[in-house]
Amino acid sequence: MTETLAAALFGFFATGYFVLGGADIGTGMMLPFLGRDGAERRQVVAAIVPFFLADEVWLVATAGLLIGAFPALEAELFSGLYPLIVVLVAAWIIRDVGLWARDRAWPAACDVAVTVGSWTVAGAWAWILAGLLTGVTDGVAGGAAVALLGAVVVALFALHGLSFAGLRLTGRPHERARALAGPVGDRATFALTAVVLAAAPLAAGARLEFAGAAADDATLRLLVPAVCAVLPLLLAGQAMTWWVFRHRVATPAGAP
């Protein structure tokens, strides 16, 4: 019972990461498309930055739950996917440095870091998910099916990023986001790409062998209730973030 609940929590945090983190990763991928000059790109980055901290914690929590609740599964996945995870984490760092530093120094270099980092993060995830979807959990998968599935996941990240940009931007960058993301309205588009992107980790997770990989019952009976107890606080912080930063980012008039 606690094991099932732990697996459900794991799925919840993983899905949360792909929906929320995927949004700012996708917008980062589309940075050169959405913003054609320095001021526009600054606007696009300004649309992401209030969210990226609150988004990436979902992945940290997912990894934490994996280590704490399913150590055997963690050992299998991490050693099998070693090179992809190294690339993922390195690209994640490069992207975040770009986001942090853009308003402080070297904006052009930071834009490159954000764009390249976001594509690499999305690519690493696409490869990992495609491998899991084809049933490979103990190594880096290859082959045409993996390449095809991976390309689809990368495209999903990009589309989801555009729909997030549609929620957050105004002016020309907003028009560009809308042109690709469709005519159904910004919120509906975001909901649609969110659902589609959420399906990817859920389908991949269904391939994982949770049974038998879980931590000891004595541990789970402490860990799972503790996580459930703090869950409302975690979600309140997330809701507050979305409420405080609900307004679109206007075109910067006299950007410093």
Added chain:
Amino acid sequence: MDVLELARLQFALTAGAHFLFVSLTLGLATVLAVLQTRATVGRSPIHARMTRFWGRLYVTNYAMGILTGLVMEFQLGLSWSGLTHFAGNVVGASLAMETLVAFFVESTFLGLWIFGWDKLNRWAHLAAIWVVTLTAYASAYWVLVANGFMQHPVGAAPGEDGLRLTDAAAVLTNPSTLQAFWHVLAGALVTAGFFVAGVSAWHLLRRTPEQEFFGRSLRIGVFVAAPALFGSAITGGRQLQLIEEIQPHKWEAFSGGAGLARAGALLMLMAFAAMFFFSFLNVVLALSRRVVVTARPWHVALIAAIPLPYVAMISGWVFREVGRQPWVVDGLLTTRDALSDVSPAAIRFSFVTFVGVFAVLIAVNGWLLARQARRGPEPATAPLEVLV
């Protein structure tokens, strides 16, 4: 170098880099929370400006702390799956608690604090920095639950497949955890105190226009660092007694021999002694508001002393962790047995990648911190802008 040595060195560099950033952020968060409380409750403009100026430096440093922390979390899975396999029921669970109960909240509210500066009302904004500070403490505690267990495994018994948790209360109140926790908190405040005093001294030495701002900041730095040093001495001394009781092999490494653990311990004690005597002088000089802004040789000494707490922190940590060798979980699991089944090529790839990324991170962080610190606070009339 073989795989084990590379994996150890990689983890040591990651954890060491992380610890350098964390020691400043943990202390500076506390200073900021108090400054912002004074600014908010007392409606004090100078404290509001101080919160902004030191807050900028804090945020830069914090970003680096997060990024190195990420690598650490993933590296545990990548290189040390033997540890999570053998002791996952205790170590893995406390790291899971750290990510979920502490870091998740901390990082979310940090985002609200940084980017919500002129969007949240001032009380909500003040609450955000306190949430960040308290969850940062919680984060340190949970990490030290895992680390304390590796030093002194209590509350668990060997099962058929690794250790099983038998007494959660014993794990949570492990003396090796609790004493290290207070010691790290005190050390973090020392680091922040020396940092604030040193940066302020630089501005006073250069006679930048903000004499009052940095005179006050310098005094804050000095009066935070001095009592924190006492605290770190008391908690450090108690830890040494504890080590003699629970980790005799580490005590031997400390009291004799010529290993890295002993070198770390001696360097830590020397850095501590230097700070301790220097702090006496600081407190005496800082009593006079006139001396604070005019004593130029003292300013030079304060600037030169900024690295001292870092030296003490990192060498003390080397003593704690190297002294535990060859065990990863003291007396139960050797470091070699904790190593994942990774190929030499894979570990070389990740070593080069992460060391390269870290070198860039540390350089960028140092450069940004120095530039922001030199630039000084914004004029009181400056329009509000996002703190990025």
